[in-house]
Amino acid sequence: MSGTAGEPxxxxxxxxxxxGLVAARCLRRCGRSVRVLEARSRVGGRTLTVPFAGGVADLGGQWVGPTQKRVLGLAAELGVATYPQHxxxxxxxxxxxxRRTYxxxxxxxxxxxxxxxxxxxxRLDRRAKAVPLDTPWTAPDAARLDRQTFGDWLRRNLRRRPSRELLAAACRAIFACEPEDLSLLYFLHYAHAGDGLxxxxxxxxxxxxxxxxxxxQQLCQRLAEELxxxxxxxxxxxxxxxxxARVRLxxxxxxxxxxxxxILALAPALAAGIAIEPPLPPPRRELETGMAMGSVVKCLVAYDEPFWRRAGLSGEAVTNGRPASIVFDACAPDGAYAALVAFVLGDEARAFGRxxxxxxxxxxxxxxxxxxGPPAAAATAYLDRDWRAERWSGGCYVGLMPPGLLRRAGDALRAPCGRLHFAGTESARRWVGYLDGAIEAGERAAHEVLERLAEEGGLV
Ligand SMILES: Cc1cc2nc3c(=O)[nH]c(=O)nc-3n(C[C@H](O)[C@H](O)[C@H](O)COP(=O)(O)OP(=O)(O)OC[C@H]3O[C@@H](n4cnc5c(N)ncnc54)[C@H](O)[C@@H]3O)c2cc1C
Incomplete structure (x- = not known):
């Protein structure tokens, strides 16, 4: 590439x-000059907060958990309060x-x-704990675990349809894909990274x-304000x-x-859309072409009141029916609206999105x-987002590994290639696929760059 303008x-x-924003802030705070290049006309990527029914609602990532110390710490630092999910x-x-309730x-x-x-x-949790977070491909029996899908395991180990269907529904809820799409080793690693099923x-x-x-999305917006x-x-x-000596973009x-x-702070499947010279090593290229994104349409439905709460229901539902697989209460914390959020996942999302x-x-x-029950018919507003249709996400929640890929190319998730470093939640050690993992990966990549710059001294 020739004709590069501006200072390096x-x-x-x-x-x-x-x-990416966490990585950039880390570099900037350590006195480094940095630019963040974003394809969309907004920051936030897989987080997206939009006006809804007189308040605001999340169409992308929304929940945080008690062991997700990084995202909780960042939220506190940025002045974004949390409130309990009903x-x-x-x-x-x-x-x-x-239908039954429980x-x-x-x-x-x-x-x-x-x-x-x-x-x-x-059994799954015991096996998950034996998968090392840093090097899952070294787990006991890794080759056998990585040869099969989670769907294979379900068929072999669960003889009763209700238990099998429930675990398949859990897989859709957690990964936004079908059990057949996922390597068992990858499933176990993800479960370990998220503190168990x-x-x-x-x-x-x-x-x-x-x-x-x-x-x-405010987390990203506030980081971007600082930058x-x-x-x-x-x-x-x-x-x-x-x-x-240089990277030219x-x-x-x-x-x-x-x-x-x-730092490429995006899912491997999105990085595949960038022409890179000299070509990245084969394992990295295999990751980028092999890690398909999950499929999710997130649907918000508003009501005049949370009628389900009056009926003694939490608003949470799990189903192997269609189109959604899981539902949660999504009422605004300030009472601006009552709502349910439904997730259409895996194969069903592909058909539903059309x-x-x-x-x-x-x-x-x-x-x-x-x-x-019948009061659910009285919806006052509806909004959804098909993440497969988002050019700069290509699906969600996360890039997934089919059988074989983790063993063949897992070590390429974080390994720098020359002057290119890799962030994005897919490359996290803990809470892979989550906001917390995105922060961990951003911090790790920023530290790699800081170390390299420090070793090299002044401008090269
Ligand atoms: C519906 C949904 C529900 C979710 N629920 C939760 C949840 O409850 N809790 C949770 O913790 N996580 C959840 N997640 C996942 C969470 O949102 C992601 O893990 C996190 O936002 C990923 O951040 P990231 O920075 O790694 O990647 P991204 O947010 O994908 O950022 C990558 C950025 O790169 C940009 N980009 C892509 N290609 C290029 C290019 N060629 N040039 C320049 N820029 C480019 C993209 O536009 C994007 O802004 C959910 C996600 C979705 C979609």
Whole structure:
């Protein structure tokens, strides 16, 4: 690439999601010059807070849990308060059209299904704990675990349909994909990184314990405010080349800039859209082409009042029906609106996303009537977001690994390639796929760059 204009920055960060903004702030605070290049006309990436029913609502990431110390610390530092996710009341489980309500973590299934489910959860958690967070490919029996999908494991280990269907629904809820899409080793690593399956699937003491008052995107907006004009919007990076001294970046609109290092703070599947010279090593390229994003349409439905609470229901539902797999209470903390949030996930999201908006609304409202009763028909507002249709996300919540990939290419998630470093929640050690993981990865990549710059001394 020739004709690079402007001064060489110490570092350029590609992507103004949480990971990239944290990395940039870390570099800036250590006295380094930095630019953040963001393809969209907004910061926040997979966080997105929008006006809804007289208040605001999150169409992207929204929950934080008690062991997610990084995101809780950042929220406190930035003055973004948390509030508890509503969970009081009975939950709804609907399997194969049969609806029941329950309290606690495990639903009321027929006794043998319940035993099978409890045993399966124990086995999965035990196996997950044996998968090293840093090097999951060194887990005992890694080759066998990585050859099969989570779907294979379900078929082999759960003989009863209710327990199998419930764990498949949990897989959709946590990963936004089908059990057949996911390597078992990757599933176990993700579960370990998120403090176990119960923590991943729970509200109290779990990953859904709290929400951020005013919305999760504020974290990114406040970081971007601090960074000021270092953040460039509508600055999609099209190509990068590097030699021993510099990284040169070309934007889609033809602008060019140079830096001593760059951090790609985006999902591997998105990094695949950038032409990089010299080509990245084969394992890194395999990650970028192999880690497909999950499929989720997040749907918000507003009501005049939280009628489900009056009926003794928490608003939480798990179902193997269509189109949504899980539902939660989504009322605004200040009483601005009452709402439920429904997640359409995996294969179903692909079909649902193709429907016109009126049909999507009708299908979701009809399902809420089945789950929560006739008052659910009186929806006052509807809003959804198909993350597969988002060019600069390509799906959500996270990039996923099919069988074989973690062993073949897992070590390329974090390994720098020349002057290119990698952040983004996919490269986290803990809370992979979550806001907390995005922060961890941003901090780690920033420290790698700081060390390199310190070793090299002044401008090269
Ligand atoms: C519906 C949904 C629900 C979720 N729920 C939760 C939750 O409750 N709790 C939780 O912790 N997490 C949740 N997540 C996940 C969480 O939002 C993500 O883990 C986190 O936001 C990822 O941040 P990131 O910075 O790693 O990546 P991103 O936010 O994806 O940031 C990458 C950025 O790079 C930009 N970009 C892409 N390509 C280019 C290019 N070529 N040039 C320049 N810029 C580019 C993108 O526009 C984007 O802004 C959810 C996500 C979704 C979508």
């Amino acid at each position: 920055w110490d570092a350029v960060v590609v992507g103004a999601g949480l990971s 969970h009081q009341g009975r939950k709804v489980l609907e399997l194969d059209g049969r 309290r606690g973590f495990l639903p009321r299934l027929p006794i043998f299904s319940l035993l099978e489910l409890a045993l399966a959860l124990r 119960e923590c991943l699937a729970s509200i109290p003491a779990g990953a859904q314990e709290s929400r951020l008052r005013g919305g999760a 000021g004009d270092a953040v460039w919007l509508e600055a999609a990076v099209a190509a990068i080349d590097q030699d021993e 070309r934007l889609a609109d033809g602008r060019r800039l140079a830096a001593r290092c760059a 429907l016109p908006e009126a049909a999507r609304r009708e299908a979701i409202v009809a399902q809420l009537v089945r789950l929560f």
